[in-house]
Amino acid sequence: SPSLMLVSLLVIILPALASAQVEWPKCDDKSDNVVRIFNSPGSQQLPVQLNGASMTTYDANFQPACNTTGGDITFPGEASVNQGTMTVTQKFDARFVTMRLTMKKNDTEIGWMCIDGVAQNGLVDNTFCTFDFCDSYQSVIYAMPICDALTQPGVYKLDEKTPFPIYFFFNPIPYEDRNLMTGMWKISARASLGDVVIFDWTFMGTDDSGWVHITKTGVQ
Ligand SMILES: *[C@@H]1O[C@H](CO)[C@@H](O)[C@H](O)[C@H]1NC(C)=O
Ligand SMILES: *[C@@H]1O[C@H](CO)[C@@H](O)[C@H](O)[C@H]1NC(C)=O
Numbered sequence: 001s002p003s004l005m006l007v008s009l010l011v012i013i014l015p016a017l018a019s020a021q022v023e024w025p026k027c028d029d030k031s032d033n034v035v036r037i038f039n040s041p042g043s044q045q046l047p048v049q050l051n052g053a054s055m056t057t058y059d060a061n062f063q064p065a066c067n068t069t070g071g072d073i074t075f076p077g078e079a080s081v082n083q084g085t086m087t088v089t090q091k092f093d094a095r096f097v098t099m100r101l102t103m104k105k106n107d108t109e110i111g112w113m114c115i116d117g118v119a120q121n122g123l124v125d126n127t128f129c130t131f132d133f134c135d136s137y138q139s140v141i142y143a144m145p146i147c148d149a150l151t152q153p154g155v156y157k158l159d160e161k162t163p164f165p166i167y168f169f170f171n172p173i174p175y176e177d178r179n180l181m182t183g184m185w186k187i188s189a190r191a192s193l194g195d196v197v198i199f200d201w202t203f204m205g206t207d208d209s210g211w212v213h214i215t216k217t218g219v220q
Pocket of ligand 2 (some may be wrong): 023066067068182184
């Protein structure tokens, strides 16, 4: 009968689809495109602490972006802190928070790019490695929800309302060198106000290797 034929067709087609899918790396929103953010080792005494924090990463078309280590920081693209809590134990004048990056690529040509905000090779200068975190006009990331929280001690829930757009983050890198960014990185960020270190965060994928993938797409 026709309906029996339809059933047997489905039986044949469905397993074929299922096995074809495992050939592609899975990148489900909020479960695979995840970059976790930890308090860096040794920073547990600092006045701002994260717990269970992570962000999700998207490409320029707002599709989830993944590589083998989980979320792929894609530029142009977007990242959104969407999970965890941030505990603030002191009040800060958030207007003047300085962010210093430490970044190392798994590649002998580039290697260390920034160490605690100081540029290490000719690829970037200090304006990439050190920036005003909370200056909404100058900053390369939009961190206002985090900066507002720094002005008042408390436990803050990080959710979809804590965006972290990274459209401008890579702008200090000369256009012709941006492709060199594609690859595996170790990334941490230390925020301070004058001489006081406020927090030190390390970005990691969903595995425990400590590496995060960055992809420069052809768009920008
Ligand atoms: C780092 O680079 C080495 C040499 O190219 C490679 O064998 C290793 O798999 C890379 N590690 C990661 C995490 O990509
Ligand atoms: C991961 O990134 C590398 C380039 O660094 C690329 O060749 C590879 O296809 C990417 N893998 C996935 C699963 O997207």
